[in-house]
Amino acid sequence: MKKEYIVTKVGRDRERDALRIAVLPLTSCSHFLVIGGNGFVRRGTLCLSSLDAAWWHSGRGSDLPLFLKRRDRVGWALQQPIINIKAQAGSGYLRRVAGISRNTKEGKERLAAEIEMWVLGSARAEGKRSTKIGLARSLTHQGKKVESRAQAQAGQPRTGVLSQRRLSHSFPSALLHGQSLRRLPLGLRNMYPVFDDLPVEMCLKCFAFLPLPDFARVLRLSKKWNKTLDKDFVWRERIMSGPSVAPILRPPAVQAGVNFAECIVEPTACLKQLMALSLAAEQNPLSVIGAGVRASSENNEGQSIKYLEDRYRHFQRYWSSKGSDDPLSDEYLIFQLHGIATIVTEISVTPYEEGSELGVSFSLGFSPDNMHYQSPDFKMENISALLPEPQMFKIKPTLAIGGFLRLDLKGRTARQPSNLKFYTALRLVRAKGFPLGFLEHGALATTLVAFSDRLGYSALRVNQFNYVLPTNGGAPTIAWNALCSALKYPLHHASFFTIERPMDPS
């Protein structure tokens, strides 16, 4: 049996270094879930030290191991507003005090009724003391409960949520087989899950129309739907049917007759992993750009493409094209990314001095000639500044297979006073996202291995990359944590170095 309890006060106990939650009086130990406003859920055991304060601890038997060791968790929990506590009701107290046995059916019913009565009564007593939200919640809670009780006493059937739920679970679908739902009386019809009536093929056809994230959401509706729909062939059909259904895969990623989508081993696990990673790539993007490979033109050796990389970065260095008379002529740059598969979410370009190009677009693919993703055209802002800021161009998370990035720079505005020719010049190019090369387990890694095998690539390089990540004054950041845990590399072994901003040219 489940109850919801109203949180009236949340505080932190400095002595015990634990979270202190005041709930409406409840004098029994029970399992519970604390549900925060930000989807934060924690399971534990509720222990009462006094009538109105509850100690929250790890539930592993001892009092305070978890929070003494991990102070940050308590702090983190406190940042989240706690909405309510759902507890699996405390029948222990009643059993002990009132001596009701729960082994018999009558005893069970009486127990449930007693608990309901008891919680209701205490809610009334404590209602005034609770906070605004708590008060509103407790009032609605009470109202519903009182109503349903009154109905039960008057001999009418209950129409609460609970009774509905029980009915729909116990309703045999064979009873309705061959009958139209519309024939049922309205009250009964509302309690019956509609989709149970629909053949599985029809369900699949319905959900085939949903885009990928929505489909994943529908899978979480109920256990039954999850069981029916979460099948490999469903996901495979989605993968093969093209980008409008699975936006992160933008096929056809075909190299030498090998299609990446065909190499996917376990589509369900693989796509789910991809979705999770694309979320991570959006939230904590890592640097994914490797080395500069080729530029359409370089003015001289001192202005080579390698100065666009982070490791050669210097405030006086930059890449510049050869001079041209035509302001509308284009230039391109080709970079190699880390690994053969990378999720790319954004590209940032720092122009030299004032913005010198008009438009930027980029493409991702297997080689400088075989690109499978083409981004839309982005417009560069021409801000006159001594030290230009990087300009970011964001795209939806895209799986770049093959590991090459091509940057197209369209048009130019900067003119060199000495020979009146147009030049394109950049200080830095960065690509952010999540490199998949270092995934060691999981369906995605298997898929990547299968794909690189079929292409004849030697192997996935795992530990040979030099990752350049932002640091916070020498301290590890979230991005470093993510990388090290993905590499299974102890964090304290990693060396951190700060990258300084280039100094003022003046």
Place this chain on the structure above:
Amino acid sequence: MFHRANLRNNSKNGRSQVGQNRNSKKKPVAKLTLITEDNESFTVCKKVAEMSMFFKNMLQDTEGIPAPFIVPNVSGYDLKKIIEYCSYHCLDTDCPNDNDSLRSRRDRKIGHWDETFVRNIINKDGDPVIDNLVGLTKAAYFLDIPGLIWLMTKSIANTIDPKPIAEIREIFNVPVPSEREEEILQR
């Protein structure tokens, strides 16, 4: 194209009888009497009935028009709607097909007539919307009419599409899972 243009002209007189009118100009019109499980009878011409693979196969097998045929599992309301749909679409050449790929099925757009058709299902009687859609989908599945199945599944998907989970649960009467189940589902 010719057929469609012809149909457009007739549309003012009422769509549901168009298929029958066209066929009734020919001399012998093969008609089929259908009786639903709630004892409503409908007379349709063969061309309209053959939109349904169920009837098509049946007519091929029996080689002739059988006596009044009792349609199991389909209510009078559903059959009325199905006949309305079939008599509009019986002359179409590019009906959605079962062999279509997922992509083409997804990208295909609902036509103007189909849209009003679906909207009328919703407004017809006071029942909850989704019940009628699901009932008609079930009937279309039983009678095997690919075009109608496509239309129904697409409109059901449209009702789900942008909504949050709690709302979808409400629409479809899916029982709210317990906490333990929910934890499993969220993995």
